[in-house]
Amino acid sequence: MIRLTDVHVRLGQREVLRGVTATLTERRVGVVGANGSGKSTLARLLNGLVLPSSGGVTVFGLDTRRHAARIRRGVGFLFTDPDAQIVMPTVAEDVAFSLRRKGLPREETERRVRETLERYGLAEHADHPAHHLSGGQKQLLALCSVLVLEPEILVMDEPTTLLDLRHSRQVAGVLRSLPQQVVVVTHDLPLLEDFDRVLVVDQGRIVADADPATAIGHYRKMMA
Amino acid sequence: MKGLTGAYVPGGSPLHRLPAGVKLAGLAVCCTALLLLRPPAALAVAAVVVAALYAVSGVGVTAAWAQVRPVRWFALALFGVQLVVADLSGAVSSTLRVVLAIALAGLVTLTTRTADLMAFLERCLAPARFAGLDPYRLSLLLSLTLRSVPVVAELATRVREAQRARGVERSPRAFAVPLVVGALRHADALGEALAARGLDD
Ligand SMILES: Nc1ncnc2c1ncn2[C@@H]1O[C@H](COP(=O)(O)OP(=O)(O)OP(=O)(O)O)[C@@H](O)[C@H]1O
Numbered sequence: 389m390i391r392l393t394d395v396h397v398r399l400g401q402r403e404v405l406r407g408v409t410a411t412l413t414e415r416r417v418g419v420v421g422a423n424g425s426g427k428s429t430l431a432r433l434l435n436g437l438v439l440p441s442s443g444g445v446t447v448f449g450l451d452t453r454r455h456a457a458r459i460r461r462g463v464g465f466l467f468t469d470p471d472a473q474i475v476m477p478t479v480a481e482d483v484a485f486s487l488r489r490k491g492l493p494r495e496e497t498e499r500r501v502r503e504t505l506e507r508y509g510l511a512e513h514a515d516h517p518a519h520h521l522s523g524g525q526k527q528l529l530a531l532c533s534v535l536v537l538e539p540e541i542l543v544m545d546e547p548t549t550l551l552d553l554r555h556s557r558q559v560a561g562v563l564r565s566l567p568q569q570v571v572v573v574t575h576d577l578p579l580l581e582d583f584d585r586v587l588v589v590d591q592g593r594i595v596a597d598a599d600p601a602t603a604i605g606h607y608r609k610m611m612a
Numbered sequence: 613m614k615g616l617t618g619a620y621v622p623g624g625s626p627l628h629r630l631p632a633g634v635k636l637a638g639l640a641v642c643c644t645a646l647l648l649l650r651p652p653a654a655l656a657v658a659a660v661v662v663a664a665l666y667a668v669s670g671v672g673v674t675a676a677w678a679q680v681r682p683v684r685w686f687a688l689a690l691f692g693v694q695l696v697v698a699d700l701s702g703a704v705s706s707t708l709r710v711v712l713a714i715a716l717a718g719l720v721t722l723t724t725r726t727a728d729l730m731a732f733l734e735r736c737l738a739p740a741r742f743a744g745l746d747p748y749r750l751s752l753l754l755s756l757t758l759r760s761v762p763v764v765a766e767l768a769t770r771v772r773e774a775q776r777a778r779g780v781e782r783s784p785r786a787f788a789v790p791l792v793v794g795a796l797r798h799a800d801a802l803g804e805a806l807a808a809r810g811l812d813d
Protein backbone atom coordinates (compact mmCIF):
# COMPACT_ATOMS: atom_id res chain seq x y z
CA MET A 389 0.00 0.00 0.00
CA ILE A 390 1.18 3.49 -0.92
CA ARG A 391 0.23 6.57 1.08
CA LEU A 392 1.13 10.16 0.15
CA THR A 393 0.35 12.84 2.73
CA ASP A 394 0.35 16.49 1.63
CA VAL A 395 3.50 15.96 -0.45
CA HIS A 396 5.38 18.99 -1.77
CA VAL A 397 8.46 18.60 -3.95
CA ARG A 398 10.75 21.48 -4.83
CA LEU A 399 13.32 20.94 -7.58
CA GLY A 400 15.66 23.89 -8.05
CA GLN A 401 13.45 26.97 -8.05
CA ARG A 402 10.30 25.14 -9.01
CA GLU A 403 7.61 23.69 -6.83
CA VAL A 404 6.96 20.61 -8.93
CA LEU A 405 4.40 18.93 -6.65
CA ARG A 406 2.14 21.11 -4.55
CA GLY A 407 0.23 19.20 -1.95
CA VAL A 408 -0.49 15.69 -3.18
CA THR A 409 -2.48 13.43 -0.88
CA ALA A 410 -3.59 9.96 -1.92
CA THR A 411 -3.78 6.39 -0.69
CA LEU A 412 -3.23 3.82 -3.42
CA THR A 413 -4.54 0.35 -2.66
CA GLU A 414 -6.02 -0.67 -6.01
CA ARG A 415 -4.25 -3.24 -8.15
CA ARG A 416 -4.13 -1.06 -11.31
CA VAL A 417 -3.58 2.67 -10.89
CA GLY A 418 -3.00 4.99 -13.85
CA VAL A 419 -1.58 8.53 -13.80
CA VAL A 420 -2.20 10.99 -16.66
CA GLY A 421 -1.49 14.69 -17.13
CA ALA A 422 0.09 17.30 -19.38
CA ASN A 423 3.84 17.44 -20.07
CA GLY A 424 5.62 18.93 -17.10
CA SER A 425 2.66 18.47 -14.76
CA GLY A 426 4.73 16.39 -12.32
CA LYS A 427 3.84 12.79 -13.18
CA SER A 428 7.39 11.47 -13.34
CA THR A 429 8.21 13.23 -10.09
CA LEU A 430 5.18 11.58 -8.51
CA ALA A 431 6.29 8.17 -9.79
CA ARG A 432 9.86 8.67 -8.50
CA LEU A 433 8.50 9.48 -5.06
CA LEU A 434 7.11 5.96 -4.78
CA ASN A 435 10.50 4.25 -4.56
CA GLY A 436 12.42 7.03 -2.89
CA LEU A 437 14.31 8.23 -5.98
CA VAL A 438 12.80 11.63 -5.16
CA LEU A 439 12.12 12.62 -1.55
CA PRO A 440 9.38 15.05 -0.53
CA SER A 441 10.45 18.56 0.53
CA SER A 442 7.55 18.45 2.95
CA GLY A 443 4.84 15.94 3.69
CA GLY A 444 5.52 12.25 3.58
CA VAL A 445 5.37 9.09 1.49
CA THR A 446 4.98 5.67 3.03
CA VAL A 447 5.16 2.35 1.19
CA PHE A 448 4.42 -0.91 3.04
CA GLY A 449 3.99 1.41 6.02
CA LEU A 450 7.65 2.52 5.78
CA ASP A 451 8.75 6.12 5.24
CA THR A 452 10.71 6.61 1.98
CA ARG A 453 13.02 9.06 3.77
CA ARG A 454 14.33 6.44 6.15
CA HIS A 455 13.81 3.11 4.41
CA ALA A 456 14.58 3.82 0.75
CA ALA A 457 16.70 0.67 0.36
CA ARG A 458 14.08 -1.66 1.86
CA ILE A 459 11.36 0.01 -0.22
CA ARG A 460 13.30 -0.27 -3.47
CA ARG A 461 13.61 -3.99 -2.87
CA GLY A 462 9.83 -4.24 -2.94
CA VAL A 463 9.08 -1.62 -5.59
CA GLY A 464 10.24 -2.33 -9.13
CA PHE A 465 10.64 0.72 -11.38
CA LEU A 466 10.47 0.79 -15.17
CA PHE A 467 11.77 3.93 -16.93
CA THR A 468 10.70 5.25 -20.32
CA ASP A 469 14.08 4.80 -21.96
CA PRO A 470 15.26 1.18 -21.71
CA ASP A 471 18.79 2.16 -22.80
CA ALA A 472 19.25 3.95 -19.50
CA GLN A 473 18.29 1.03 -17.33
CA ILE A 474 19.99 -1.84 -19.12
CA VAL A 475 23.34 -1.80 -17.37
CA MET A 476 24.96 -5.02 -18.56
CA PRO A 477 26.35 -5.68 -22.04
CA THR A 478 24.29 -8.78 -22.82
CA VAL A 479 20.64 -9.72 -22.31
CA ALA A 480 21.00 -12.60 -19.82
CA GLU A 481 23.67 -10.75 -17.86
CA ASP A 482 21.38 -7.79 -17.34
CA VAL A 483 18.65 -9.97 -15.84
CA ALA A 484 21.24 -11.80 -13.73
CA PHE A 485 22.52 -8.44 -12.45
CA SER A 486 19.20 -7.97 -10.66
CA LEU A 487 19.70 -11.25 -8.78
CA ARG A 488 23.30 -10.68 -7.74
CA ARG A 489 22.51 -9.81 -4.12
CA LYS A 490 20.25 -12.82 -3.59
CA GLY A 491 23.22 -15.05 -2.99
CA LEU A 492 21.66 -17.81 -5.09
CA PRO A 493 23.74 -20.67 -6.45
CA ARG A 494 24.84 -20.07 -10.01
CA GLU A 495 22.50 -22.70 -11.51
CA GLU A 496 19.51 -21.24 -9.69
CA THR A 497 20.32 -17.74 -10.98
CA GLU A 498 20.67 -19.11 -14.50
CA ARG A 499 17.39 -20.99 -14.20
CA ARG A 500 15.45 -17.93 -13.06
CA VAL A 501 17.01 -15.77 -15.77
CA ARG A 502 16.13 -18.33 -18.42
CA GLU A 503 12.56 -18.72 -17.18
CA THR A 504 11.95 -14.98 -17.14
CA LEU A 505 13.42 -14.49 -20.61
CA GLU A 506 11.31 -17.37 -21.91
CA ARG A 507 8.13 -15.92 -20.47
CA TYR A 508 8.63 -12.66 -22.37
CA GLY A 509 9.91 -14.16 -25.61
CA LEU A 510 13.55 -13.13 -25.26
CA ALA A 511 15.05 -16.58 -24.63
CA GLU A 512 16.69 -16.80 -28.04
CA HIS A 513 18.44 -13.49 -27.40
CA ALA A 514 19.90 -14.50 -24.03
CA ASP A 515 23.51 -14.23 -25.13
CA HIS A 516 23.09 -11.34 -27.58
CA PRO A 517 24.45 -7.88 -26.88
CA ALA A 518 21.65 -5.70 -25.49
CA HIS A 519 22.20 -3.12 -28.23
CA HIS A 520 21.21 -5.64 -30.89
CA LEU A 521 17.63 -5.68 -29.59
CA SER A 522 14.91 -3.48 -31.04
CA GLY A 523 13.46 -0.69 -28.90
CA GLY A 524 10.46 -2.81 -27.94
CA GLN A 525 12.61 -5.80 -27.06
CA LYS A 526 14.85 -3.57 -24.94
CA GLN A 527 11.80 -2.42 -22.99
CA LEU A 528 10.79 -6.06 -22.48
CA LEU A 529 14.32 -6.82 -21.27
CA ALA A 530 14.13 -3.92 -18.81
CA LEU A 531 10.81 -5.35 -17.64
CA CYS A 532 12.35 -8.84 -17.25
CA SER A 533 15.16 -7.40 -15.15
CA VAL A 534 12.59 -5.81 -12.84
CA LEU A 535 10.16 -8.74 -12.70
CA VAL A 536 12.81 -11.40 -12.02
CA LEU A 537 12.95 -9.95 -8.50
CA GLU A 538 9.19 -10.44 -8.06
CA PRO A 539 8.54 -6.97 -6.59
CA GLU A 540 5.31 -6.43 -4.66
CA ILE A 541 4.66 -3.14 -6.46
CA LEU A 542 5.63 -2.12 -9.98
CA VAL A 543 5.90 1.56 -10.97
CA MET A 544 6.20 2.39 -14.67
CA ASP A 545 6.94 5.80 -16.18
CA GLU A 546 5.57 5.83 -19.74
CA PRO A 547 6.54 2.22 -20.48
CA THR A 548 4.98 2.20 -23.96
CA THR A 549 5.98 5.65 -25.25
CA LEU A 550 8.81 4.37 -27.43
CA LEU A 551 7.04 1.21 -28.58
CA ASP A 552 5.15 0.36 -31.75
CA LEU A 553 1.56 -0.86 -31.58
CA ARG A 554 2.44 -4.54 -31.35
CA HIS A 555 4.99 -4.11 -28.58
CA SER A 556 2.85 -1.70 -26.60
CA ARG A 557 0.02 -4.24 -26.81
CA GLN A 558 2.42 -6.88 -25.57
CA VAL A 559 3.43 -4.71 -22.62
CA ALA A 560 -0.26 -3.94 -21.95
CA GLY A 561 -0.97 -7.68 -21.93
CA VAL A 562 1.90 -8.34 -19.53
CA LEU A 563 0.59 -5.56 -17.34
CA ARG A 564 -2.85 -7.12 -17.20
CA SER A 565 -1.47 -10.52 -16.24
CA LEU A 566 0.78 -9.31 -13.42
CA PRO A 567 -0.40 -10.31 -9.96
CA GLN A 568 1.21 -7.34 -8.19
CA GLN A 569 0.04 -3.76 -7.70
CA VAL A 570 0.98 -1.61 -10.71
CA VAL A 571 1.17 2.19 -10.96
CA VAL A 572 1.54 3.40 -14.54
CA VAL A 573 2.26 6.94 -15.73
CA THR A 574 1.26 7.23 -19.38
CA HIS A 575 -0.01 9.29 -22.30
CA ASP A 576 -1.40 6.08 -23.79
CA LEU A 577 -5.03 6.48 -22.69
CA PRO A 578 -6.42 3.19 -24.10
CA LEU A 579 -3.90 1.37 -21.90
CA LEU A 580 -5.85 2.58 -18.84
CA GLU A 581 -9.32 1.50 -19.98
CA ASP A 582 -9.64 -1.50 -17.68
CA PHE A 583 -7.70 0.02 -14.75
CA ASP A 584 -9.21 0.28 -11.28
CA ARG A 585 -8.38 3.93 -10.73
CA VAL A 586 -6.90 6.86 -12.67
CA LEU A 587 -5.35 10.05 -11.25
CA VAL A 588 -5.15 13.24 -13.31
CA VAL A 589 -2.23 15.50 -12.41
CA ASP A 590 -2.12 19.17 -13.34
CA GLN A 591 0.49 21.72 -12.27
CA GLY A 592 1.66 19.61 -9.39
CA ARG A 593 -1.75 18.71 -7.99
CA ILE A 594 -4.18 15.83 -8.35
CA VAL A 595 -7.20 17.43 -10.01
CA ALA A 596 -9.23 14.29 -10.66
CA ASP A 597 -9.22 10.86 -9.08
CA ALA A 598 -11.82 8.38 -10.31
CA ASP A 599 -12.54 5.35 -12.47
CA PRO A 600 -10.84 5.44 -15.91
CA ALA A 601 -13.86 6.66 -17.90
CA THR A 602 -14.60 9.57 -15.57
CA ALA A 603 -10.97 10.58 -15.01
CA ILE A 604 -10.00 10.38 -18.68
CA GLY A 605 -13.14 12.33 -19.60
CA HIS A 606 -12.05 15.05 -17.20
CA TYR A 607 -8.53 15.00 -18.65
CA ARG A 608 -9.82 15.33 -22.22
CA LYS A 609 -12.01 18.29 -21.27
CA MET A 610 -9.10 19.90 -19.45
CA MET A 611 -6.82 19.56 -22.50
CA ALA A 612 -9.41 20.80 -24.98
CA MET B 613 33.81 -1.74 -31.66
CA LYS B 614 31.83 -4.92 -31.89
CA GLY B 615 34.70 -6.82 -30.31
CA LEU B 616 34.47 -4.44 -27.38
CA THR B 617 30.78 -4.69 -26.82
CA GLY B 618 30.13 -8.20 -25.69
CA ALA B 619 29.94 -9.86 -29.07
CA TYR B 620 29.94 -13.24 -27.35
CA VAL B 621 29.09 -16.04 -29.75
CA PRO B 622 27.63 -18.98 -27.81
CA GLY B 623 29.25 -22.33 -28.46
CA GLY B 624 30.70 -25.45 -26.90
CA SER B 625 34.19 -25.41 -28.41
CA PRO B 626 37.26 -26.13 -26.26
CA LEU B 627 38.00 -22.40 -26.44
CA HIS B 628 34.59 -21.59 -25.00
CA ARG B 629 35.17 -24.03 -22.16
CA LEU B 630 38.59 -22.69 -21.14
CA PRO B 631 38.43 -20.50 -18.02
CA ALA B 632 38.58 -16.76 -18.71
CA GLY B 633 41.82 -16.39 -16.76
CA VAL B 634 43.58 -19.03 -18.87
CA LYS B 635 42.46 -17.32 -22.07
CA LEU B 636 43.63 -13.91 -20.91
CA ALA B 637 46.99 -15.31 -19.81
CA GLY B 638 47.27 -17.13 -23.15
CA LEU B 639 46.48 -13.89 -24.95
CA ALA B 640 49.24 -12.07 -23.08
CA VAL B 641 51.77 -14.81 -23.88
CA CYS B 642 50.77 -14.95 -27.57
CA CYS B 643 50.97 -11.19 -28.00
CA THR B 644 54.45 -11.16 -26.47
CA ALA B 645 55.47 -13.98 -28.77
CA LEU B 646 54.11 -12.06 -31.76
CA LEU B 647 56.27 -9.07 -30.83
CA LEU B 648 59.35 -11.25 -30.62
CA LEU B 649 58.80 -13.16 -33.87
CA ARG B 650 61.03 -11.62 -36.51
CA PRO B 651 61.10 -13.70 -39.71
CA PRO B 652 58.01 -13.27 -41.92
CA ALA B 653 57.87 -17.06 -42.30
CA ALA B 654 57.37 -17.44 -38.55
CA LEU B 655 54.60 -14.84 -38.66
CA ALA B 656 52.99 -16.70 -41.54
CA VAL B 657 52.92 -19.78 -39.31
CA ALA B 658 51.40 -17.66 -36.54
CA ALA B 659 48.71 -16.50 -38.96
CA VAL B 660 47.87 -20.10 -39.76
CA VAL B 661 47.70 -20.91 -36.04
CA VAL B 662 45.33 -17.99 -35.41
CA ALA B 663 43.13 -19.06 -38.33
CA ALA B 664 43.09 -22.61 -36.93
CA LEU B 665 42.06 -21.30 -33.50
CA TYR B 666 39.18 -19.43 -35.11
CA ALA B 667 38.18 -22.62 -36.94
CA VAL B 668 38.22 -24.56 -33.66
CA SER B 669 36.10 -21.89 -31.94
CA GLY B 670 33.41 -22.22 -34.62
CA VAL B 671 32.39 -18.55 -34.33
CA GLY B 672 32.06 -18.23 -38.10
CA VAL B 673 33.67 -16.01 -40.70
CA THR B 674 31.39 -13.01 -40.14
CA ALA B 675 32.24 -12.77 -36.45
CA ALA B 676 35.93 -13.20 -37.23
CA TRP B 677 35.89 -10.45 -39.85
CA ALA B 678 34.02 -8.16 -37.46
CA GLN B 679 37.01 -8.33 -35.10
CA VAL B 680 39.59 -7.02 -37.57
CA ARG B 681 37.31 -4.92 -39.74
CA PRO B 682 37.53 -1.81 -37.51
CA VAL B 683 41.33 -1.68 -37.96
CA ARG B 684 41.44 -2.36 -41.70
CA TRP B 685 42.29 1.23 -42.67
CA PHE B 686 44.79 1.55 -39.87
CA ALA B 687 46.44 -1.69 -41.02
CA LEU B 688 46.56 -0.41 -44.59
CA ALA B 689 48.10 2.89 -43.50
CA LEU B 690 50.62 1.08 -41.30
CA PHE B 691 51.55 -1.14 -44.24
CA GLY B 692 52.03 1.92 -46.48
CA VAL B 693 54.21 3.76 -43.98
CA GLN B 694 56.31 0.68 -43.27
CA LEU B 695 56.79 0.15 -46.97
CA VAL B 696 58.31 3.64 -47.21
CA VAL B 697 60.44 3.60 -44.05
CA ALA B 698 61.37 -0.11 -44.15
CA ASP B 699 61.01 -2.76 -46.84
CA LEU B 700 58.29 -5.12 -48.05
CA SER B 701 59.08 -7.93 -45.62
CA GLY B 702 59.23 -5.44 -42.73
CA ALA B 703 55.87 -3.94 -43.77
CA VAL B 704 54.28 -7.38 -44.05
CA SER B 705 55.52 -8.54 -40.65
CA SER B 706 54.63 -5.44 -38.66
CA THR B 707 51.14 -5.25 -40.19
CA LEU B 708 50.58 -8.96 -39.64
CA ARG B 709 51.74 -8.63 -36.03
CA VAL B 710 49.13 -5.95 -35.25
CA VAL B 711 46.29 -7.67 -37.09
CA LEU B 712 47.02 -11.04 -35.46
CA ALA B 713 47.16 -9.54 -31.98
CA ILE B 714 43.79 -7.89 -32.54
CA ALA B 715 42.33 -11.08 -33.96
CA LEU B 716 43.49 -13.01 -30.90
CA ALA B 717 42.03 -10.45 -28.50
CA GLY B 718 38.80 -10.62 -30.49
CA LEU B 719 38.80 -14.40 -30.20
CA VAL B 720 38.89 -14.09 -26.40
CA THR B 721 35.85 -11.75 -26.34
CA LEU B 722 34.01 -13.94 -28.86
CA THR B 723 34.38 -17.05 -26.72
CA THR B 724 34.07 -15.56 -23.21
CA ARG B 725 30.95 -14.19 -21.56
CA THR B 726 31.35 -10.72 -20.07
CA ALA B 727 30.11 -12.15 -16.78
CA ASP B 728 33.04 -14.61 -16.73
CA LEU B 729 35.55 -11.90 -17.62
CA MET B 730 34.08 -9.79 -14.84
CA ALA B 731 34.25 -12.62 -12.31
CA PHE B 732 37.90 -13.19 -13.23
CA LEU B 733 38.64 -9.49 -13.01
CA GLU B 734 36.94 -9.32 -9.64
CA ARG B 735 39.24 -12.04 -8.34
CA CYS B 736 42.31 -10.25 -9.76
CA LEU B 737 41.17 -7.01 -8.21
CA ALA B 738 40.60 -8.59 -4.80
CA PRO B 739 43.84 -7.09 -3.41
CA ALA B 740 42.37 -3.65 -4.19
CA ARG B 741 40.21 -4.23 -1.13
CA PHE B 742 43.22 -3.37 1.03
CA ALA B 743 43.41 0.01 -0.67
CA GLY B 744 39.79 0.60 0.31
CA LEU B 745 38.36 -0.13 -3.16
CA ASP B 746 35.48 -2.51 -3.73
CA PRO B 747 36.44 -5.08 -6.41
CA TYR B 748 32.77 -5.60 -7.27
CA ARG B 749 32.36 -1.91 -8.02
CA LEU B 750 35.52 -1.84 -10.11
CA SER B 751 34.33 -4.72 -12.28
CA LEU B 752 30.85 -3.16 -12.45
CA LEU B 753 32.52 -0.01 -13.76
CA LEU B 754 34.02 -2.08 -16.55
CA SER B 755 30.64 -3.59 -17.47
CA LEU B 756 29.00 -0.18 -17.47
CA THR B 757 31.73 1.08 -19.77
CA LEU B 758 31.20 -1.85 -22.14
CA ARG B 759 27.46 -1.21 -22.09
CA SER B 760 27.87 2.52 -22.65
CA VAL B 761 30.02 2.21 -25.77
CA PRO B 762 27.11 1.21 -28.08
CA VAL B 763 24.73 3.63 -26.35
CA VAL B 764 27.03 6.61 -26.94
CA ALA B 765 27.87 5.38 -30.45
CA GLU B 766 24.16 5.32 -31.24
CA LEU B 767 23.78 8.77 -29.73
CA ALA B 768 26.60 10.02 -31.99
CA THR B 769 24.83 8.61 -35.04
CA ARG B 770 21.56 10.28 -34.07
CA VAL B 771 23.30 13.63 -33.48
CA ARG B 772 25.10 13.41 -36.82
CA GLU B 773 21.84 12.63 -38.60
CA ALA B 774 20.09 15.53 -36.89
CA GLN B 775 22.91 17.90 -37.91
CA ARG B 776 22.78 16.65 -41.47
CA ALA B 777 19.02 17.16 -41.58
CA ARG B 778 19.59 20.76 -40.50
CA GLY B 779 22.47 21.24 -42.92
CA VAL B 780 25.23 21.93 -40.39
CA GLU B 781 27.27 18.91 -41.31
CA ARG B 782 30.74 20.34 -40.89
CA SER B 783 30.56 22.11 -37.57
CA PRO B 784 32.48 20.21 -34.86
CA ARG B 785 30.77 22.30 -32.19
CA ALA B 786 27.30 21.48 -33.47
CA PHE B 787 28.33 17.84 -33.15
CA ALA B 788 30.17 17.92 -29.83
CA VAL B 789 27.74 19.96 -27.74
CA PRO B 790 24.65 17.75 -28.16
CA LEU B 791 26.82 14.63 -27.90
CA VAL B 792 28.31 15.70 -24.57
CA VAL B 793 24.94 16.86 -23.25
CA GLY B 794 23.38 13.56 -24.34
CA ALA B 795 26.18 11.52 -22.78
CA LEU B 796 25.83 13.40 -19.48
CA ARG B 797 22.09 12.89 -19.53
CA HIS B 798 22.65 9.17 -20.14
CA ALA B 799 25.07 9.04 -17.19
CA ASP B 800 22.43 10.70 -15.01
CA ALA B 801 19.73 8.26 -16.08
CA LEU B 802 22.10 5.32 -15.59
CA GLY B 803 22.86 6.44 -12.05
CA GLU B 804 19.18 6.70 -11.28
CA ALA B 805 18.50 3.28 -12.80
CA LEU B 806 21.29 1.73 -10.71
CA ALA B 807 19.76 3.27 -7.59
CA ALA B 808 16.32 1.95 -8.59
CA ARG B 809 17.84 -1.51 -9.07
CA GLY B 810 19.23 -1.39 -5.57
CA LEU B 811 22.96 -0.88 -6.13
CA ASP B 812 23.34 1.18 -2.96
CA ASP B 813 21.54 -1.15 -0.58
N1 LIG C 1 15.95 18.45 -11.53
C1 LIG C 1 15.02 19.38 -11.82
N2 LIG C 1 15.25 20.68 -11.52
C2 LIG C 1 14.32 21.61 -11.78
N3 LIG C 1 13.14 21.37 -12.36
C3 LIG C 1 12.86 20.10 -12.67
C4 LIG C 1 13.78 19.04 -12.42
N4 LIG C 1 13.22 17.89 -12.85
C5 LIG C 1 12.01 18.21 -13.34
N5 LIG C 1 11.79 19.53 -13.24
C6 LIG C 1 10.58 20.24 -13.64
O1 LIG C 1 9.49 19.69 -12.94
C7 LIG C 1 8.33 19.70 -13.74
C8 LIG C 1 7.64 18.36 -13.68
O2 LIG C 1 8.51 17.38 -14.23
P1 LIG C 1 8.07 15.89 -14.49
O3 LIG C 1 9.20 15.20 -15.15
O4 LIG C 1 7.55 15.31 -13.21
O5 LIG C 1 6.85 16.09 -15.49
P2 LIG C 1 5.99 15.01 -16.27
O6 LIG C 1 4.59 15.20 -15.88
O7 LIG C 1 6.57 13.66 -16.09
O8 LIG C 1 6.16 15.46 -17.78
P3 LIG C 1 6.26 14.58 -19.13
O9 LIG C 1 4.85 14.22 -19.51
O10 LIG C 1 6.84 15.54 -20.11
O11 LIG C 1 7.13 13.42 -18.86
C9 LIG C 1 8.76 20.11 -15.13
O12 LIG C 1 8.36 21.42 -15.37
C10 LIG C 1 10.27 20.01 -15.09
O13 LIG C 1 10.82 21.03 -15.89
Ligand SMILES: [Mg+2]
Nearest residue numbers: 427428429545
Ligand atom coordinates in the same frame (compact mmCIF):
# COMPACT_ATOMS: atom_id res chain seq x y z
MG1 LIG D 1 7.60 12.30 -17.34
